[in-house]
Amino acid sequence: MKDSLLTVVRSLIFVAFALVLCALVFQFAGYNAPTMLWAVADGAFLRSGAIEQSLRWALPLFITAVGVGISFRAGFFNIGAQGQFYVGAICAAFAAEAFKGGPAFLVIPALIIAGMLGGALWALWPGLLRLRSGTDEVITTLMGNFMAGLLLVYVTSGPLKDPSGSGQQASSRPLDAAYRISDSLGLSPTIIGIAVAVGILMWLLVNRTAFGVLASLAGRNGTMVEWQGARLWKLGLSSFVISGALAGLAGTIEFMGPNGRIASGFLPAHGFTAILIALVANLNVVGTAAAAVFFGGLASAALYLPIMAGLPAAAIDIINAAIALFITARSKLVDKVLRLGGRPS
């Protein structure tokens, strides 16, 4: 327990490192760094109503991040959350077209299932390539992100195009109000309920089932797990599929909740942020919830900055990227100060 607390402290030390690097980049790009960082904090948590806004962004991020954590634990670098998120939203949008007019209590679960299946499918093929032919999943999932992005451009400007849509961004026809699971603020009991259910189920899966324990062991030493009689490819493929399904679920929530439609290139940083959340939380489900609130705050600040403070939203991308640069760092000096022994996972 004490060790896990200290790992969190170490994460925070490197987050502080990252913020210093950001301050340097801001200063170098011609902005006043303290003003910038203060505006970020203000937009994320301090101004009134900021917490609700942050939670709106935190919930979908939490769901994707838990999934990312599952595949990272099993030792697979599935960095394709963005693509799985998009394909999930696309499948839900197609299902919405197909089931138009049905009763809401049937259609809503059907759309959610369609979204999860879509996300799972987009994680299945890199998983199969990885476990059947040893194809490196870092590249396949990365390329999957680009392909899913193009697929989204295609469906929003082709089959699902909203003919009345104006502006530069192509988008799909809006979802019927009857099937929406939240208003555009995006904080409804349904979404909170889904996130809590995902959190509890995944915590149980990781900590209280043979699958969770074996998958975590497989991430550390696959050969050993294989010798003990577990099927490595089954464990691996399941963790790919679970992480894809959760990213797809998050995409579906964004589609059925706050957005109400899918637009080409929407939320392009979702997957990357979710990866960061999982890593900051050290792949721990409870920690993921806390980290999601922090990064949800940054995501809401990205909307606040250009409008309220006249600062570019790219500042948030830079903060996220700098945290990514440092988050897996293990400095001997820091470990010595914190008295963390051995090699942390």
Place this chain on the structure above:
Amino acid sequence: MNEIIIAILRSGTPLIYVTLAGVIAQRAGVWNLGLEGLMIIGACATIVGIMLTNSILAAILIAILMCVLASVLLWFVIDRLKANPIIAGLGLTGLGVGGTALAVQSIFGSQASVTAPFGIPKLGPAFGAYGVLSISVAAMPFVVFGIWVLLRRTRFGLRLAACGEHPFAARSVGANPSRMRLVALSIGGVLCAIGGAELAAGSLQFFAQGMTAGRGFMAFAAVIFGASHPVGATSAALFFAVVGALGIRAQLMFGDKIPHDLLQALPYLATVFGVWLSGKLRGGAKAASSFAELKDQ
């Protein structure tokens, strides 16, 4: 036919320079996913440099300086702070994409793209139809040859490979793996700067936010596809460029039958195929975590 070859050389050259950077890093045992970020820093610094100094040489030197600095930062985080190279590389990419967007906004106001008055000098009419290509395209085969000599025919190249393959053994004969990684990433920084410069100032002479659009990642895939051999990886990068050029060709010919957004996905699909094939040829599944991390950590 000339047009297709010119199109392939134009899109392939930036990719090849960046691929060579990835090859050197890979041989030193570093998975460099920061290539995308380094490339966009190079592209942005070149255009901003041209606008500020009015000299292409000074602009490229600025680009090289920025990319080498960014590479040293990556080395520090990976080697000294022992961060995971994949995540740190993705972080550097984000820093590059976000930082260049921020810089362009702060220097030129809220413009999405910046156009420079001139770019890298062209070969000129003496080369006929190929005169429209920049001199960095013509230099590319020599650079590939140079890197091949450096990696395969010199003492330095051998030591670099030793440090990447087996850092402990390399240390026992007096090589310093950590310093080798620094040198490898710095050379990579120079190559990424040239690749970025060629992308932004080779034929187009402008910089747009996010203009690399995954080319750095594609270069990384070419490194894996080409088994981190300079010539193999160059061929892989050229293959991606050919697929891309044919995709554009197909858009012109069957644009009305096949949606062009899906044709644009061809290079990414080719990358997946290439990596799958190279994994198949070498055989056997390795756990990612076992070779993504530096071997002496």
